[in-house]
Amino acid sequence: MANETETALITGGAHGIGLACAKALSAAGSNIILLDTDADALMQAKESFTGCLTHTVVADITDYAAIEDAIKRVEKDLYPITQMVNSAGVAGPNTTVEEYPTRDWHQIMDINLTGSFHMLKAVLPGMKSRGYGRIVMVASIAGKDGNPNASAYSASKAGVIALTKSAGKECAKMNIGINCITPAAAKTRIFDQMSQKHIDYMLSKIPRERFLQVEEVADMVNWLCSSGNSFTTGAVFDLSGGRATY
Numbered sequence: 001m002a003n004e005t006e007t008a009l010i011t012g013g014a015h016g017i018g019l020a021c022a023k024a025l026s027a028a029g030s031n032i033i034l035l036d037t038d039a040d041a042l043m044q045a046k047e048s049f050t051g052c053l054t055h056t057v058v059a060d061i062t063d064y065a066a067i068e069d070a071i072k073r074v075e076k077d078l079y080p081i082t083q084m085v086n087s088a089g090v091a092g093p094n095t096t097v098e099e100y101p102t103r104d105w106h107q108i109m110d111i112n113l114t115g116s117f118h119m120l121k122a123v124l125p126g127m128k129s130r131g132y133g134r135i136v137m138v139a140s141i142a143g144k145d146g147n148p149n150a151s152a153y154s155a156s157k158a159g160v161i162a163l164t165k166s167a168g169k170e171c172a173k174m175n176i177g178i179n180c181i182t183p184a185a186a187k188t189r190i191f192d193q194m195s196q197k198h199i200d201y202m203l204s205k206i207p208r209e210r211f212l213q214v215e216e217v218a219d220m221v222n223w224l225c226s227s228g229n230s231f232t233t234g235a236v237f238d239l240s241g242g243r244a245t246y
Contacts (some may be wrong), residue, residue: 001164003169005029005030005031006025006028006029006031006082006083006225007030007031007032007033007078007079007080007081007082008022008025008026008030008031008032008033008081008082008083008084008085008225009033009035009071009074009084009085009123010022010025010033010034010035010084010085010136010161010202011030011035011036011037011061011084011085011086011087011088011115012035012036012044012046012086012087012088012089012120012127013033013034013035013042013056013087014034014036014038014041014045014070015036015038015041015045016087016186016214017087017138017186017217017218018034018036018085018087018088018138019045019084020085020153020214020215020216020217021087021136021217021218021221021222022045022049022054022085023048023067023165023218024048024215024218024221024222025083025085025225026049026054026210027053027223028222028226029062030052030083031052031053031054031055031078031079032049032052032054032055032080033054033055033056033057033074033081034046034055034056034057035058035059035061035070035088036056036057036058036088037040037054037058037060038058039041039056039057039058041056042056043116045057050197051100053153055078057074061086061088061115061116061119062110062114062118064109064118064122066122066147067118067119067122068121068122070113071122071123071126074096075126075132075165080125080126081123081128081133082127082130082132082133082134083133083134083135083137083225084119084123084133084136085117085135085136085138085140085221085225086115086116086137086138086211087110087119087203088115089111089112089113089115089138089156090105090107090108090112090153090159091150091153092104092105092108092150092152092153093216094149094150094197095149096149096151096199097151099234100147100151100152104152105151105152106172106229108152108153108156109152109155109156109159111156112156112157112159112160113156113159113160113163115164116137116159116163118159120135120137120167120178121188122232124167124171124176124186125181127171127174127176128171128174128176129187130197131174131175131221131238132172132175132176133157133171133175133176133177133178133181134176134177134182134224134225134226134227134229135167135176135177135178136161136179136180136221136224136225137164137178137180137181138160138180138181138183138217139158139160139161139164139180139181139182139228139236140153140157140182140183141180141182141183141238141240141243141244142154142157143155143156143157143158143160143161144158144161144182144203144236144244144246145205145243145244146158146164147198147201147202148201149198149199154231155227156240158181158238160180161180161182161236164178164180164234165234165236166234167234168223168233168234168235169233169234171233172233172234174231174239176233176235177224177229177230177232177236178233178234178235179224179229179233179235179236179239180235180236180237181217181220181221181224181236181238181239182236182237182238182239182240182244183212183217183239183240184202184205184206184211184212184239184240184241184243185199185202185203185206185211185212186212186214186217187211187213205243206240206241206242206243207241207242207243208241208242210241212241213242216239217239220237
């Protein structure tokens with residue numbers, strides 16, 4: 001059974017999609033734990049919340065020991081985590097496979113894919129012990145289609161999709177829903193890492209002819225994290241504006 005008051009942990013919670021999801025979950029009554037590497041941005045984000053319990057954690061999802069310790073402290077000193085949205089991620093450079101810097105490849109994999117594994121590994125024991133949880137992993141439409149000149153990002157997000165399916169099946173009998181979303185591009189700080197040519201390419205692939213709004217992501221995530229989502233798990237939910245129909 002869900003707790004009377006839910007507690008949501010949101011990675012990448014200081015900006016963009018993560019912050020929008022945190023605000024939607026807060027409006028639905030959840031306590032909020034914002035996790036990010038940017039301490040200053042976390043404090044600014046926290047100040048934008050009103051009338052709810054909001055806490056911040058400075059941590060890097062590529063550091064499993066730090067994440068495990070942070071989650072243990074949250075659940076010991078604050079509240080059990082019943083909802084988790086893993087939104088932290090990076091895009092990396094735009095170039096061909098043969099020209100892709102090896103260092104950037106490993107960094108993107110560490111954050112987007114291994115970081116997702118770290119978050120699941122750290123938060124699932126508590127959810128399993130309580131017999132309840134809702135998790136949303138933020139993947140990307142690039143993980144389904146594979147964007148040219150974004151091989152590391154596309155591959156990492158494809159990995160997040162498969163990781164979600166595997167974990168969702170493992171937890172299906174435990175009232176723990178683990179799903180992922182595959183959004184099209186939204187105008188967030190991640191655009192700062194992309195070339196204008198790549199941004200234009202992404203827009204050209206969206207039949208709705210506009211970029212996704214972070215509030216639209218938050219609406220879907222809010223339902224996926226709710227107790228009302230009592231059956232779906234291991235699934236992929238598109239927010240692609242018609243780009244993907246499979």
